[in-house]
Amino acid sequence: MSNLRRVLILLSILIVCLTGCSGHIECNSxxxxxxxxxxxxxxxxxxxxxxxxxxxxxxxxxxxxxxxxxxxxxxxxxxxxxxxxxxxxxxxxxxxxxxxxxxxxxxxxxxxxxxSCPNTPDGAHLSEPDAIRGGLYLPDGEKLRVPVIEDVHYYQDAGMWTIRMRDAMSTTKNQDEIEIRVEDVEPVD
Incomplete structure (x- = not known):
């Protein structure tokens, strides 16, 4: 019985270690x-x-x-x-x-x-980094010399991401803010 107990304890420790390691790699690279x-x-x-x-x-x-x-x-x-x-x-x-x-x-x-762990809201196909990347590659996003990501929001009912950005290099007093919409579609591999 003591050998079986040792094996069970070792298996439990192994499972806890593997679970802890995989969670660390997955969420905080x-x-x-x-x-x-x-x-x-x-x-x-x-x-x-x-x-x-x-x-x-x-x-x-x-x-x-x-x-x-x-x-x-x-x-x-x-x-x-x-x-x-x-x-x-x-x-x-x-x-x-x-x-x-x-x-x-x-x-x-x-x-x-x-x-940081990428945030993928319930019902979304894209993660937050995917949506930001999509917004930066759109024509309005490409106009920004040094883009500042001020806010990222997912609207589940519309299937749309909204990214508010501004150009850190802007010389205008208010550094005009732009809002870019990115459709939430499944990314292609």
Whole structure:
């Protein structure tokens, strides 16, 4: 009886370990090149890719109008060494702390990247990153030099996604917001 008990305990532990591992990989994909830095990383949406680099724009703006700057400054950085995250993904990126190149958007080397779980609402065929990617590739989305994803909403009754964006590089005072609609259709493999 004790051998059977040991086997059952080992099987239980194995099942718990496998379940825990698969949930971690499925929901929070992390790409690491070195030891994880201890401070908070740079968060935002991946809005463009070039080779092994991604452009990440934080939708939370800063207001520098009191100091003579813009009323909506959106932090944005190109990160090299980032082969995996797709356009539309919400990520947190840590760097090795090296010097950052300053022309806007900034440039830095990714040390670690955490990709948030993609949200797929009930009844939707597309995930949130799929809808964002679709919106960025539409003619209105392609006009934005540095797209800021301000809001993403799925309307189940209409089978439609609405993505509110603006251009972080806009020189107009209010940085006109655009709203793009993406039809929720099953993606083609």
């Amino acid at each position: 992390v790409q690491t090149q070195a030891n994880a830095p201890s401070e908070d990383g740079f968060t935002g949406y991946v809005v463009e890719r070039k080779d092994n680099s991604i452009l990440v724009v934080d939708p939370a703006y800063e207001d520098f109008s009191a100091n003579g700057g813009g009323n909506r400054y959106y932090p944005a950085k190109w990160f090299s060494n980032a082969p995996d995250p797709q356009i539309g993904s919400y990520v947190e990126v840590w760097t090795d702390g090296g010097p950052e190149n300053e022309p806007y958007p900034g440039q830095d080397r990714a040390d670690k990247i955490a990709v």
